[in-house]
Amino acid sequence: MALAWQAYELSNAPTALAMVMFAMTVPHVILLLVGGAVSDRFDRRRVMIGADAVRMLAVSALGVLSISGALEIWHMMLIAACYGAGSAFFGPAFDAIVPELVPKDDLTSANSLDQFVRPAMFKMLGPAVAGVLIGVFGEPGPAFLVDGVTFAVSIWCLLVMEGRSQTARENSDTGTIVAEIREGFRYVRTQVWLWGTFLAATLAYLIFLGPAEVLLPFVVKEEMGGSAFAFALVFAMGGIGAMLAAIVMANRGIPRRNITFMYVAWTVSTLMVAGYGLAKLPWQAMVFAFAFNALESAGLIVWITTKQRLVPDRLLGRVSSFDWFISIGLVPLSFIFTGPVAAVLGARTTLVAAGLLGGVVTLAFLFLPGMRDIEGSGRLAGTTVDGTSDTGFGALEGPMAPISAGQGAFPSSGTLTSGLRPPAAPSDI
Numbered sequence: 001m002a003l004a005w006q007a008y009e010l011s012n013a014p015t016a017l018a019m020v021m022f023a024m025t026v027p028h029v030i031l032l033l034v035g036g037a038v039s040d041r042f043d044r045r046r047v048m049i050g051a052d053a054v055r056m057l058a059v060s061a062l063g064v065l066s067i068s069g070a071l072e073i074w075h076m077m078l079i080a081a082c083y084g085a086g087s088a089f090f091g092p093a094f095d096a097i098v099p100e101l102v103p104k105d106d107l108t109s110a111n112s113l114d115q116f117v118r119p120a121m122f123k124m125l126g127p128a129v130a131g132v133l134i135g136v137f138g139e140p141g142p143a144f145l146v147d148g149v150t151f152a153v154s155i156w157c158l159l160v161m162e163g164r165s166q167t168a169r170e171n172s173d174t175g176t177i178v179a180e181i182r183e184g185f186r187y188v189r190t191q192v193w194l195w196g197t198f199l200a201a202t203l204a205y206l207i208f209l210g211p212a213e214v215l216l217p218f219v220v221k222e223e224m225g226g227s228a229f230a231f232a233l234v235f236a237m238g239g240i241g242a243m244l245a246a247i248v249m250a251n252r253g254i255p256r257r258n259i260t261f262m263y264v265a266w267t268v269s270t271l272m273v274a275g276y277g278l279a280k281l282p283w284q285a286m287v288f289a290f291a292f293n294a295l296e297s298a299g300l301i302v303w304i305t306t307k308q309r310l311v312p313d314r315l316l317g318r319v320s321s322f323d324w325f326i327s328i329g330l331v332p333l334s335f336i337f338t339g340p341v342a343a344v345l346g347a348r349t350t351l352v353a354a355g356l357l358g359g360v361v362t363l364a365f366l367f368l369p370g371m372r373d374i375e376g377s378g379r380l381a382g383t384t385v386d387g388t389s390d391t392g393f394g395a396l397e398g399p400m401a402p403i404s405a406g407q408g409a410f411p412s413s414g415t416l417t418s419g420l421r422p423p424a425a426p427s428d429i
């Protein structure tokens with residue numbers, strides 16, 4: 001939230017924030033495959049610590065420059081690029097480490113808990129703190145410094161973490177990084193439900209992510225006349241929606257038609273982006289943010305759990321990196337196009353068009369040949385004769401794989417959008 005507010009403090013044009021987000025996503029995309037291979041080869045906990053250290057320094061530098069009054073857009077772009085590079089290593093390692101720490105039977109509950117805590121901090125407490133700090137100090141700088149401290153807390157948590165995590169992967173010396181990336185690609189290519197969802201996310205994010213990330217804060221600030229706190233409330237309502245979805249999914253478990261459920265939830269959530277363009281008052285934007293995040297998170301929990309159960313552990317980091325890499329591969333273009341398109345059509349019209357077109361594209365991939373084959377395959381571990389899992393939840397009917405929270409195909413945690421389905425979200429800054 002502070003990032004968007006800072007960009008619009010320096011320039012009222014949506015192009016400014018779009019360029020900052022572009023600078024963040026390019027190194028993120030470029031380094032993702034390397035990050036995935038590294039997380040499969042080395043201790044994932046240490047990879048996450050290193051990535052957090054890079055991001056802590058980047059965000060802290062942003063705060064110092066902002067408070068000193070020396071910050072310019074090009075500074076924001078350079079710092080955002082460093083942050084994006086760190087995220088390229090943290091995301092795949094985070095996705096892959098969860099099954100090492102949690103018994104397979106508890107994955108659904110663990111992922112639901114993650115999707116409960118994440119929005120509570122990211123969309124409620126975080127934006128609220130940012131809104132208060134910006135209101136008190138009159139600038140976003142202090143919010144960035146507080147954000148830097150949170151990365152130090154994350155590093156401390158990782159240092160004291162204990163679990164069933166292995167310090168080295170079985171394939172740590174089986175070949176080069178390039179060979180391991182190729183092995184991961186060969187696996188993904190054989191799974192329609194994986195590569196099909198990656199491509200669906202690629203096109204959907206190209207269409208709606210840039211407009212949602214760039215134009216929603218612009219509409220709230222410039223057209224609705226909303227304050228930083230009003231914008232924080234939009235974020236917060238999205239967080240409440242995501243938390244509610246997590247509670248429901250934890251209690252109801254994974255639906256039998258897991259792929260169908262994911263795509264329907266993601267389609268309807270994407271349509272909510274059009275609501276941002278139709279909203280006239282901040283409270284209306286809050287309603288659409290609530291619906292978007294609730295549906296996005298519900299689909300994401302199913303997606304994460306399915307991957308963690310079906311993808312082999314030794315390939316988990318690489319599959320996660322492919323998820324992020326393919327899913328957000330065109331996101332830089334989405335940010336580049338948002339400014340010019342909004343200049344021609346207007347911010348509101350662009351949001352409406354992005355939501356409608358993105359929803360149609362998402363739903364179309366549900367009918368890709370072979371996409372729903374895993375729903376009737378019965379390959380999910382822990383399935384009993386009566387069709388329920390060992391945990392008492394409805395069995396996931398399909399393969400078993402792993403990947404991100406937060407953040408892949410439709411990344412989990414985009415800034416304004418929520419959890420960017422399978423992975424994402426670079427905007428976690």
